[in-house]
Amino acid sequence: MTVVIGFEGSANKIGVGIISDGEVLSNPRRTYITPPGQGFMPSDTARHHRAVILTVLKEALEQAGLKPADIDCVAYTKGPGMGAPLVTVAIVARTVAQLWGKPLLGVNHCIGHIEMGRLITKSNNPTVLYVSGGNTQVIAYLERRYRIFGETIDIAVGNCLDRFARVIKISNDPSPGYNIEQMAKKGTRYVELPYTVKGMDVSFSGILSFIEEAANKMLSSGQCTAEDLCFSLQETVFAMLVETTERAMAHCGSQEVLIVGGVGCNQRLQEMMGVMCKERGAKLFATDERFCIDNGAMIAQAGWEMFRTGRVTELEDSWITQRYRTDEVEVTWRD
Template structure:
């Protein structure tokens, strides 16, 4: 059976449950079908997505992204149901991303979810995007009570669970880490295919010089706007070579795009490791779970692993199937909530760009 299965004796359903999850808070439209069995195991039946990719040097605008989601919704959902070998009539609920995210894309997904709910008379469940990442990460990795580092294009948070709520210990004070990476990729004209952050990661592997950049942690919070400004300034340095080639054989002091990518990654990931370690010390946890699109970065996982090992702990992370925005994480969080009796009335099936992680009642955890 596709996906992974993990038994959890703490939350066994009374019968098999099926949910369709729809995600579209940014430039990916995703649909996934998940099944919860009576013995407490979970199976990912399908997980399909399509990404809106813009030319190098360009970001994705809300209006164009929403149009992409509307154009691809039917195909992605049909492919998802076909791969899962289920029909809309088999589903117990339809889960969709309520927020946070970009307004226009969120509205497109909410519209699709409401339409399907009305056509097939299925309950709706609005899901917090951040909680979706966390619950899918816990399900796939088996992490029990970790400190969560949530890093993506629109969010940067250090989170821990307490009393049926995911508490935010620290977060970005300005732009998210993924936004920082995406914007710098546009400055040096890196491709957006498959993702700007991925291409920065590959470029950074060729970097040889660690350049001085602002290291900005403020208690448990971080700031990335100053670092972005500083690394962009290096592109105007007379030593900078956009093609990475010296002008003559004696020119050994050049700064290359690879050096800038390497320096940016090392600095911002060190900041994240620092505040995550503080949270671990505060709650006495030995586990770190990295979720969100930036969480698939191998260097971030490596740096976090070194820190956790020194503390006698362990890092949990998923691959790009579950780390990058996807429909199955919305299905997982939504179905957990649905099984606790939660439904979103049609009159309240809206979306919001600002839906904080700590606003969700995590009723399914003891």
């Protein structure tokens, strides 16, 4: 039996999770929430993480019914993410590993999402759509790498949604994306927005500036409601993601899609992807907010996979990398 504890804190969530041979023993987390109209700054987010991380660590051990002696390895998010929050979590993980006398493992955040998705959904070899506040990638596994087939060439889809939420002052509690999703359900009118797919890549900054400008004019003149704009934005950006995912599936001859990352819990995105999969005779896999939103267990799971193939991170190499690409990691645990 191998027990791995994972520390995640690359953005506004701080989580500590414990995994034992594919079983999630505990996975508590906290979210740093800012007032409507505001994003979260790296320094404030890091301060929040520092304030609660030891409480979350204690919770994780208590929920799992374990003591430090029962842990075999300490995994932490090496990147990608926001610098100050990543450093906060890395320092705690490094300290804990030294105090407990355990090996340390730096984990790629994106691969944490993929391995958690594979564990929970039992999908075999899916084409992965990874969508979150900081990342948008279409990924497939080949020859010991998670290959990036397409990605955003500017901002991530989650960032696009979050920034639009700020423009029309939507609450950040529990998350801007969730609140946009609820408002979109009440939207009745589709407002045409720029649709930007370039081969396998997507671009969201043009849509964002267009809808930011349109929001002020259209809402003040009563041409449409805030709900209509939420609906239109979701339909447009999700259609772009479904298109690029389908193209990657066709290229790989794949019959499985796995959606991971915070935006992955969006029911409308899952619904649209489901329609495409049905038309292709393919299967869709997705998780709920416990596992698709950043959490410690996903870092523990990727760490568990790496640790059982003999990977560890030496103390002098245990820094963070803000731009840590998915395809930089050698995937030693898959055939």
